[in-house]
Structures are given as C-alpha cells and as structure tokens.
Amino acid sequence: MIAIWLEDGRLVVRHDVPPPEPPRGETLIRVLIAGICNTDLELVRGYYPYTGILGHEFVGIVEWGPEALIGRRVVGEINASCGSCRECSADRPRHCRNRTVLGIAGRPGAFAEYLALPASNLHMVPSEVSMEAAVFTEPLAAALEIQEQVTVAPTDRVLVVGDGKLGLLVAQSLAATGCELLVIGRHRAKLELLAARGIRTGLDADAESASFDVAVECTGNAEGFEIARAALRPRGTLAMKSTYAGRLTVDASALVVDVMPLVHARYPLEEGVAAFEHAERPGVLKVLLEVGVEEAA
Numbered sequence: 001m002i003a004i005w006l007e008d009g010r011l012v013v014r015h016d017v018p019p020p021e022p023p024r025g026e027t028l029i030r031v032l033i034a035g036i037c038n039t040d041l042e043l044v045r046g047y048y049p050y051t052g053i054l055g056h057e058f059v060g061i062v063e064w065g066p067e068a069l070i071g072r073r074v075v076g077e078i079n080a081s082c083g084s085c086r087e088c089s090a091d092r093p094r095h096c097r098n099r100t101v102l103g104i105a106g107r108p109g110a111f112a113e114y115l116a117l118p119a120s121n122l123h124m125v126p127s128e129v130s131m132e133a134a135v136f137t138e139p140l141a142a143a144l145e146i147q148e149q150v151t152v153a154p155t156d157r158v159l160v161v162g163d164g165k166l167g168l169l170v171a172q173s174l175a176a177t178g179c180e181l182l183v184i185g186r187h188r189a190k191l192e193l194l195a196a197r198g199i200r201t202g203l204d205a206d207a208e209s210a211s212f213d214v215a216v217e218c219t220g221n222a223e224g225f226e227i228a229r230a231a232l233r234p235r236g237t238l239a240m241k242s243t244y245a246g247r248l249t250v251d252a253s254a255l256v257v258d259v260m261p262l263v264h265a266r267y268p269l270e271e272g273v274a275a276f277e278h279a280e281r282p283g284v285l286k287v288l289l290e291v292g293v294e295e296a297a
Contacts, residue, residue, distance in 0.1 A: 003053045003112035004272035004289075009046055011273050017053070020108060020116035027065030027119050029074065031291040034058040034110040035135045036279045038164065038220065038242075043104065044276065055110035056103040059125060059134045061294070066119050073125040073294070075137040076117045078102040111272060111289055135288065136169070136259040143169040143257075146239050147177070152214060154178035159207055161228045162218030163190040165262055165285050166241055170216055172257040175199050179214075182206065184227070187283055193261050207231045218242055262286045 003017040022028050035057035043050050056078040062069040081088050081096035088096050102117065103109020125134045143166065152158060156179045160171045163185025171183045171194050183201045185191050191201040207227055213236050215228040220242035228238055262285040267275035269291045279287040 001113040002269050003108075004055070004269070004276075005052065006044060006054050007051045009044060011044060011054075011276055013270055013272050017112065019114045022064065022116040025118055025120075026116050027069060027122065028063050029058075029060035029076070029115050029117060029122075030063050031058050031060045031110055031113060031115060032073070032294050033131045033135050034289045034291060035139075036275060036287045036289065037139060038166070039104065041276070041279060042220075048104065050104060052103075053108040053110075053112050053115075054103045055112070055289070056101070057135055057138045058110035058115065059131045060110075060115065061292070062122070063114075069119060069122060069124075073131075073134070074122040075125060075134055076102070076123070077121040077141075078104070078138060080107060080118050080121060111269065111291075113269070113291060131294065132263055132288065133259055136257075136262070136286075139166055140169050140173070140257060140259070142166065142241060143173045146170065146216060146241065147173070150214060150237050150239060152177045152179050156180065156213040157211065158182070159184065159212040159215040159228065159231050160218060161185075161204075161207070161215065161224045161231075162220075162242070163187050163194075163201075164218060167218035168193060168262060168285075169257060169259070170218055170241060171199055172197065174216070182212075189283065190285070193258075197258065210234070212236060214239065216241055259286075263288060266290055 001017050001019045002015050005012050005014045034055045040054050059075055062072050078101055079094045080100045081093035082098040085097050100106035158174055158179045158181045160167055160183040175181055183194055184204050184207050195201050209230045210233050212231045215231050216239045217225050217228040218241050264285045265278050266288045269289050275287050
C-alpha cells in the first residue's frame with residue numbers, strides 16, 4: 001500500500017508497505033482522510049525517536065472486524081492499551097505503560113491506505129457529520145479534556161496562550177462555559193477566526209500578570225509557557241496542551257466549535273511530502289491528506 005514513511009528525520013512516500021494484519025480484537029480500517037498536526041511535524045524534527053508511518057487524526061471505513069462495525073465510518077482513540085497493567089486496572093488506559101500510540105509510538109499510523117486499531121478504540125461518525133469536520137475529533141477531544149480535569153466556571157477569568165490549531169479549538173470549547181475568556185497570539189488572521197465568533201482576543205502584551213484563574217498554554221515554546229505562568233493569580237491553574245520538542249528552563253461540541261476555517265489545504269496521499277512542506281509554512285493551520293474515496297450509501 002501507499003504510505004508516508006518517516007525514518008532518520010526524512011519523509012518519503014512509499015508504495016511497497018505491507019498493509020496491516022490486525023490481530024484478534026482489532027479492526028482493519030480503510031483511511032479516507034487524515035490530518036497533519038503539530039505532533040507529526042515535531043516527530044519529523046526529532047521530538048521522539050519514531051520510524052514508520054506517521055498520522056493519528058483520521059476518518060476511515062471499517063473493512064474487517066466486528067460485524068456491527070463493517071462498512072461504518074469511524075474515528076479512533078489513538079492509545080491502544082494492554083488492559084492488564086496497573087494503570088489499565090485503575091481505569092487509566094490512556095496512561096498504560098505498555099500502550100502503543102497510533103503513528104507516534106509502536107503502531108503504524110494513519111498516513112496510509114489502511115491502518116489497524118482495537119475495535120474498542122473506535123467511535124462511529126454520524127451521517128450528518130462531514131469527513132472534514134470528523135477528522136478534528138482527536139484534537140477536539142484533547143481540547144475538551146481540559147474541562148474533564150479543571151472546573152471552569154462562568155465567573156472565572158481564563159487565558160488561552162497560542163493561536164495555532166489546538167489553541168483555536170481550546171478557545172472555542174472554553175467559550176461554551178461562559179467564562180471571561182481572553183485568547184492571545186501573534187497572528188491577527190487566526191485571531192480573527194475567534195473574534196468572528198464573539199471571543200475576545202489580543203496580542204501577547206494584553207495578558208495582565210497575576211490576574212487569571214486558569215491559563216492554558218498552547219504554543220509549545222518556553223516563551224508561551226512563561227506568559228501563561230505569569231498571567232496566573234496565586235493558586236491559579238495552568239493547563240499545558242502542547243508538544244514540546246525541547247526543554248523548559250450529547251455532542252455539544254458540534255454546536256460551539258467551528259473547525260472548517262482551520263482547513264487550509266488538501267493533498268492526495270502521494271503528495272504527502274509536499275503536504276508536510278505546506279504544513280510547515282508560517283501561518284498555516286490544518287493540512288489534510290486525502291487517502292480514499294467514500295462510497296455512496
């Protein structure tokens with residue numbers, strides 16, 4: 001099959017990669033569309049020693065697995081846990097010590113014609129949700145997880161630092177709480193996507209020090225971390241939602257989160273290297289890889 005392969009910091013499009021052979025309990029998924037995220041870009045830069053097929057944001061069709069899933073459009077949780085370690089037994093499978101992670105650690109990813117994931121990892125995509133919207137499920141889940149871990153009240157002052165793809169999703173999800181929200185960044189065009197939805201935005205200098213109850217750091221750099229830290233009041237909460245390559249010295253989401261303006265380009269899988277080059281350009285948000293064709297129902 002065709003796949004985008006990373007090895008020694010170099011991306012190539014290969015046509016000779018064997019398709020996955022799912023073990024018992026797993027499914028074979030034909031990929032329809034996949035998104036390039038900052039974690040993929042950081043892996044290319046050497047963030048983590050990974051060799052193989054990249055990609056973890058995808059929408060696909062189940063071709064082999066439980067009968068109830070065959071032919072269904074799905075997205076998937078990226079962590080495949082062992083089910084038996086201490087973390088799994090404590091209902092923390094995303095932190096399983098033995099887990100594999102789609103396109104990141106020990107498991108071939110989604111930038112290919114096929115991938116394999118456990119059936120328990122899959123979530124069916126409603127017919128009324130487009131592929132382009134559904135491919136944002138994984139990063140949107142990461143944004144919404146903030147509210148699973150931190151209570152955000154309408155009376156809270158909340159700061160989001162960063163106007164990249166994840167920052168824009170985090171901001172929209174937090175805006176739904178009714179909190180007093182400010183999103184700061186360096187790119188006026190990106191911030192205008194939020195301003196158009198009634199979300200208050202500003203530049204880095206607009207973040208008052210020691211005045212926010214919650215600060216969410218979405219830049220992945222030390223300067224953004226420092227801005228978020230300095231903005232917190234005493235005993236405030238700092239949430240870090242970034243990939244750091246270096247060291248530091250009722251689905252209500254569809255009603256409140258608009259992902260389509262984040263899509264900046266689409267490429268066929270065979271032009272995957274060019275897609276990564278596009279994704280690296282300053283100011284670019286989501287770049288999608290078109291892998292397969294969805295058959296009419």
